[in-house]
Amino acid sequence: MIESAKKYGDIVFFKVGNERIYLFNHPDLIRDVLVTNQKNFTKSRALVRAKRVLGEGLLTSEGEFHLRQRRLAQPAFHRDRISAYGRSMVEYADRTRSRWTDGRSLDVHDEMMRLTLAIVAKTLFSADVEKEAAEIGEALTTAFGAFNIGILPFSELLEKLPLPYIKRFEAARARLDATIYRIIDERRATGEDRGDLLSMLLLAQDTEGDGGGMTDTQVRDEAMTIFLAGHETTANALSWTWYLLSQHPEIEARFHREVDALGRSLPRPDDLANLPYTRMILAESMRLYPPAWAVGRRAINDFEAGGYHIPARSMVLMSQYITHRDPRFHPEPERFDPERWLPEVAAARPRFSYFPFGGGTRICIGEQFAWMEGILILATIAQKWKLRYVGSAPPAIEPRITLRPGGGLRMRIEGR
Numbered sequence: 001m002i003e004s005a006k007k008y009g010d011i012v013f014f015k016v017g018n019e020r021i022y023l024f025n026h027p028d029l030i031r032d033v034l035v036t037n038q039k040n041f042t043k044s045r046a047l048v049r050a051k052r053v054l055g056e057g058l059l060t061s062e063g064e065f066h067l068r069q070r071r072l073a074q075p076a077f078h079r080d081r082i083s084a085y086g087r088s089m090v091e092y093a094d095r096t097r098s099r100w101t102d103g104r105s106l107d108v109h110d111e112m113m114r115l116t117l118a119i120v121a122k123t124l125f126s127a128d129v130e131k132e133a134a135e136i137g138e139a140l141t142t143a144f145g146a147f148n149i150g151i152l153p154f155s156e157l158l159e160k161l162p163l164p165y166i167k168r169f170e171a172a173r174a175r176l177d178a179t180i181y182r183i184i185d186e187r188r189a190t191g192e193d194r195g196d197l198l199s200m201l202l203l204a205q206d207t208e209g210d211g212g213g214m215t216d217t218q219v220r221d222e223a224m225t226i227f228l229a230g231h232e233t234t235a236n237a238l239s240w241t242w243y244l245l246s247q248h249p250e251i252e253a254r255f256h257r258e259v260d261a262l263g264r265s266l267p268r269p270d271d272l273a274n275l276p277y278t279r280m281i282l283a284e285s286m287r288l289y290p291p292a293w294a295v296g297r298r299a300i301n302d303f304e305a306g307g308y309h310i311p312a313r314s315m316v317l318m319s320q321y322i323t324h325r326d327p328r329f330h331p332e333p334e335r336f337d338p339e340r341w342l343p344e345v346a347a348a349r350p351r352f353s354y355f356p357f358g359g360g361t362r363i364c365i366g367e368q369f370a371w372m373e374g375i376l377i378l379a380t381i382a383q384k385w386k387l388r389y390v391g392s393a394p395p396a397i398e399p400r401i402t403l404r405p406g407g408g409l410r411m412r413i414e415g416r
C-alpha cells in the first residue's frame, strides 16, 4: 500500500472482491472524513466480527446510540479519575520492574502486554477481583487471538468463511460473558462505588439526554470494549519505544536525565508535567509505529474528494502508518527524532498528519489514559533498568489488530 500510495498520490483506488476501497493519504482528506463530513460515514460494517465480542460498545456502535454511550462513559475518563488510575499504573509498573533481574533476556512485548492487561484489569474491575481479571484476560486473548483480523476493514469478507476458529471463539466468548455478568451482578447488589471504571459505568446517568443509565448488557459491552481497546495498543507503543530507545543512545541518555531528575521515589501522576521529553519520545514512537495503523469508514452517500466523485457504500481507508511516514509532513520520515514534538515544530504541521488516536466524534476515549500510562510506565521502569535489543536484524512489523513487533521483542535487562 505504501508503494501504491507513493505512486498514485493522495487518493488510491483498488478493489477487493466487490469492495471499492479508497486509500486517502493527505491530512486534509483524512480530516474531511473523520471530522468535517463525519456524518456521511459509518464504521459498523467493518466491525461485524468485533461486535460478536464487543456487542454495541463504544468502538462498534453507531449514531445516536453511540453518542449516548459516549456521554455515559465520559466521566470514567475524567482527568481526576485518570490521575487516580495513574497511581495503579505506577504500582503495577513497579511490580514488573521488581520482578526483573540484571542480565536476564526477556520478551519485552510479552512483558508490556502483561503489564497493561493488569493495569486495565485493575482500573476497570478493582484489585480484589484480580483473579477474575486474569481469567477474563485469558478468555479475551483466546477470543481475540481467534479473530485477530476483526477490526480491520476487510474482516467482513473473511467473516463468511466457515473457519474452525469460530468455534473456539464462541467458547471463549461464553466464558467471558459468564465472568463479566457475575461481577456486574455482585456490584449491582452492593451498589458500592469502588472508584474503578466499572463502578463509573454502573452509576452513569444520562443527565443531558433521557436521564437513564445503562443496562447490564450495555455495561458488559463497554467493559469488554475498554478491556480490549485499553491494553494491546499501549503495550505495542511501549514495546516499540523500548526498541527505539535501545537504538538511539543519545536520546536514551537525555530520557534518563529527565527521569533521574524526578528523584529516587516512584513517579506520581502529577510528575507528567516534569516528563515533557518522555512524552515527545512516546509521540515520536507512535509516529513511526502507530499501534492503530489504519482506520476504515464506509460512505453513506456519494461524495467528492480531491476532485474525484466517490460513490455511496465505498470504503475509505486512512492509514496512520502511511501518513505518519509522509516526507511532505515529516521530513526524513524514517529518522527517530523526538525534537519533531517541540510544541512550535509540531504546531506547524497539519492536524491530521499525525492521528494515532483517530479524530472527530470517534476519537479514542482512552487517549489521556494512554498518555498517562505510557509515560508513567517508561519513567518507572527506566529509574531502574535499561533495555538492550538482542536481535541482529530489526524486529519485523506485524500488522494485526494493532501493529506488533513480529515474533515478540527479545531484550536484555541491564541495571542502571
Ligand code: HEM
Pocket: 043, 058, 059, 060, 070, 120, 225, 226, 229, 230, 231, 233, 234, 237, 290, 291, 292, 295, 296, 355, 356, 357, 358, 359, 361, 362, 363, 364, 365, 366, 367, 369, 370
Ligand atoms: C496508545 C494507545 C492507544 C491507541 C493508539 C488508540 C487508538 C485508538 C483509535 C485510532 C481509535 C479510533 C478508531 C476509529 O476511529 O475507527 C480508538 C478508539 C477507542 N479507544 Fe483507543 N487507543 C489507545 C488506548 C486506549 C485506551 C487505554 C483505552 C481505554 C482504557 C481506549 C479505548 C478506546 C475506545 C473505547 C474507543 C472507541 C471510541 C468511540 O468510538 O467512541 N483506547 N483508539
